[in-house]
Amino acid sequence: MLRDLEIILAGGAGGLGAETARLLAGQGAKLIVSYAHDRTRAEQLSGIARLAQADLTQEADRTRLLDAAGSLYGLVVFTGIAARAAKDWDQSLAVNYTGPILLAREAAARMKAAGVSGSIVLIATMQTVGLFPNSTIYAGAKAALVHAARILAKENRGPGEIRVNIVSPGVMNAGMAAVSIQSGKYDRFLNEGSIPRWGAAADIARAAAFFLEPDNYITGQHLLVDGGLNL
Numbered sequence: 474m475l476r477d478l479e480i481i482l483a484g485g486a487g488g489l490g491a492e493t494a495r496l497l498a499g500q501g502a503k504l505i506v507s508y509a510h511d512r513t514r515a516e517q518l519s520g521i522a523r524l525a526q527a528d529l530t531q532e533a534d535r536t537r538l539l540d541a542a543g544s545l546y547g548l549v550v551f552t553g554i555a556a557r558a559a560k561d562w563d564q565s566l567a568v569n570y571t572g573p574i575l576l577a578r579e580a581a582a583r584m585k586a587a588g589v590s591g592s593i594v595l596i597a598t599m600q601t602v603g604l605f606p607n608s609t610i611y612a613g614a615k616a617a618l619v620h621a622a623r624i625l626a627k628e629n630r631g632p633g634e635i636r637v638n639i640v641s642p643g644v645m646n647a648g649m650a651a652v653s654i655q656s657g658k659y660d661r662f663l664n665e666g667s668i669p670r671w672g673a674a675a676d677i678a679r680a681a682a683f684f685l686e687p688d689n690y691i692t693g694q695h696l697l698v699d700g701g702l703n704l
Contacts, residue, residue: 477502480504481548485518488648496679508527509527529572529576546687547592550594553573553649554649565611588633593625595639597639601619618639622637630693642676643672643698
């Protein structure tokens with residue numbers, strides 16, 4: 474159980490993050506949920522979490538977010554943007570890779586300095602392993618996040634380790650993929666039997682909670698929560 478453990482959900486006000494917040498709050502975790510711009514959406518979680526505005530691409534914001542935690546045990550990073558056009562290249566790298574991995578590294582350093590054996594979970598995408606046309610700008614940044622997260626796990630393994638794992642959602646009827654599902658873009662995956670159903674936010678919440686468990690023996694792993702689509 475996560476009772477009284479302090480956990481930051483960075484970018485956790487969206488569909489996947491909000492469901493994770495509700496699950497972790499139900500287990501007694503003390504939550505801080507950050508948002509970049511949409512305060513109104515974040516306020517829906519005000520009853521179960523403290524809220525903090527933070528742009529993870531900015532060092533000062535990352536520091537302020539980490540400072541908001543008294544004794545940080547866990548971090549889950551949900552931040553990401555869809556990006557396809559060449560003009561989005563730099564922003565995709567900043568939001569999908571640089572900001573999240575820097576926050577993870579900074580959080581790990583704080584945990585280590587405090588003598589906390591904690592857990593970090595980074596949210597990527599099935600597109601890090603699936604080859605989707607026209608996905609280079611988005612998937613490339615997320616694939617870099619997966620690799621860097623595994624390096625961070627190796628750097629922090631051993632006695633008093635900080636565990637670092639990655640969860641990659643598949644075709645989820647929540648978050649960024651919901652619009653594509655509603656447009657019919659992914660109907661073929663159901664029609665041809667590649668997946669049994671659309672993924673739900675609860676699927677990601679359970680995966681994140683599993684990696685956050687204090688007695689978890691897993692680090693450096695990349696979990697695809699995609700209903701078998703990668704097969």
